[in-house]
Amino acid sequence: MSEQSTAPETTAVQAEPLEQAETQLQPIKWKFPITYLVLALMGLGFALLTPAGAETEFRSSTGNEFISIPAVIVPSQASTLMLSIALLLLAGLSLFCAGRRIRLGIWHPLLFGLLFVLTFLIYAGAGRGAVIPMITLLSGTLMLSVPLIFGAMCGLVGERSGIINIAIEGQLLAGAFLAAVAASFFTSAYVGLLAAPFAGAAVGGLLVWFAVKYHVNQIIVGVVLNVLVIGLTSFLYSTVLSENPEVWNARQQLPRIEIPVLSQIPIIGPVMFNQTILVYLMYVIVIALQILLFRSRWGLRIRAVGEHPKAADTVGINVPRTRVINTILAGSIAGLGGAYFTVGQGLAFGQEMSAGQGFIALAAMILGRWNPKGALFAALLFGFSTSVGQTLSTIGTPVPSEILLMLPYVITIFAVAGFVGRVRPPAAEGVPYVK
Template identity: 70%
Template sequence: MSATAQGQATAAAPLQPISWKYPITYLILALVSVLFPLSVSTDSTTVFRVASARDFVEIPPITVPSLVGGIVCAALLVGLAGYAFKRAAARQKTQLLVPILFGVTFVLAFLLWAGSGRGAVIPLTTMLTGALALSVPLIFGALCGLVGERSGVINIAIEAQLLAGAFLAAVAASLVTNAYFGLIAAPFAGAAVGAMLVFFSVKYQVNQIIVGVVLNVLVIGLTSFFYSTLLTENPGVWNARQQLDRLPIPLLSEVPVIGPVLFNQTVLVYLMYAVVIILQIMLFRSRWGLRIRAVGEHPKAADTVGINVNRTRVRNVILGGAIAGLGGAAFTIGQGLAFGPEISAGQGFIALAAMILGRWKPFSALLAALLFGFSTSLGNTLSAIGTPVASEMLLMLPYVITIFAVAGFVGRVRPPAANGTPYIK
């Protein structure tokens, strides 16, 4: 094709429709942030604690004038909203840095208002540490879901896999009086639930969503039965608290803010870092990942080049179950808690939303899970210091975000094409 013809084809191509969804959302939130400084007194301040006693540098609490800080944040948010409108009008995508900066600034504006003149110190490092701890089971659960769904098996049973992992981790650690033994046992419980999922959905082509729902009910019933009988009759043997030790990384754990949050953690959190990185590389930079994505997108084509579709799906779902089992261990030995009925408290479904929000990619799912964990930690922190926002509203935050995520507010997401479709050769 000549250059003239190519130019004519380009000129004839229809323009993409302008999406105003994100700019309008930014504008609404920016206008909300303008209300924050209007409701604080001129002499009120907000105090933030950003350091701990172990840090290299001793940073005293930071006192910020609530009114001035709120005005600066509101001005920045309005500017970012205007920038988003400009990019949208030019049919250009907004850089990833914009929503991140917008979100951080909006949270800061909210904290300046919530902690204004209350005499309480907002512990930023503690809040971020809590956010990571709350995100760990969500991250493992989201990774479990994407490993299975990338190969074409819908996994609604993440809740069951998390709960089974929490149960076996607590029981095994209690019997041996060693939390690390519970960490070794937890993946087997999740893998067993994954094996049941693929046994019915792959071998007998039972509807995958129905199987997942049934497994959730089954595991909740079994663990509740064993808790009310075996575990409560002799809790000292079967359900004694065991906790993984924190393993601070020398030097890194003493860096202000990020050190205590990221590098003064248990081996379970470090395993989470490793699993995310390994899966991100393996899914998109290896033959194994290429085969998995081929099975999930076009199983018939994968079969024609010699890939065993159903065997690949079985292995992946069981592997995903083992990953979710590690996430379940975070509920018990990860926090030094004994097992309780339904201790996972629906976190498997939020992990499923994190997987969707993350578009079936490990790093993106990690960020989505951190968002959910931070919203919960933020609600807990603000409830502790006392804010004008009702505690019930704060507890709703992660679930509201989940609803918006699965409703497609974050944009159109496309699951693997063969997801949920049994393959019959």
């Protein structure tokens, strides 16, 4: 009896030192605290560079809302100084918690990012007689994020099934080209919107054909397809489209659809519910993928194929067919995103007009950890950085225009290299399946 009663106690005593040893062996992560400290010092620099006695005005109303929000005027130097002190306190909290291995919640980076952005905006608009239009800034964020969100959803669907999609850039460009041509020929932006997914699906079909049938390296195929689409669209633009632009490359734009009641909600309404059908389709696709990917049979099968194709095959899932169908489906989603560049903005097609957005979309997918919700927020972050640069360049900010143009790409590099940390892609991503 005594031996039986003391055995569990001995096991428990032995387990406690093991757990403590494992806890002590965990390294302290200083990457985020140091980053917060550097950004807080930058905020303090903004405060010191802000002219004394200057004011910054924010306008957040269009006049059509239920409640008209008056313009907010704040003292620039005092506001930036208070916000920079708050940033330093948050950075100090992060350093303290990191030293004690205490994890902070998601509220900390969100609050820090909001305060840093406010500090920068107040500094940028201080004493220059200009107004920072928040509605314009947020609307620009959403519109500039549209191709990134579509591209990120495309990469997510493809890579969840095990196909690495580097060809998002080419799919966006192909969608923009066919949307412009079809809309111009039929003089209807909606026809162009319907045609765009077929271009993206065609590029996705080529990608998965080489990847599944011939087991070609998927990264190489993606790069080659990007070059192919750029060369083909540039050739057709310089020959067919340029020779007869009235027929093949005339501007057609999707009309805005204002949703009653919802569009009159202050701040949110004009930004989210007075958009084109392309933006509303984006809402539907993101919500549908978030639900279907994790709560449906289709989502379970696609994740099984991407994680463990052999196990999926043993339960009757056709792995090659699943990868083919989902990669083509993903390409059609990217084609919709490409339509934003032409019919979404009312622009004619131009050479290489996607301008690297496909690679930023790929970064948003990685930053979002192959999750629709995470990829959405990452794409909005990149869109916001671009919108800030465009908005501030029109109000005469002291920040050099070259820095403003670099913002989205710099944020992409830092996000993927630093903030994303160690992420685990689908286990069978890029691995050809052979029975």
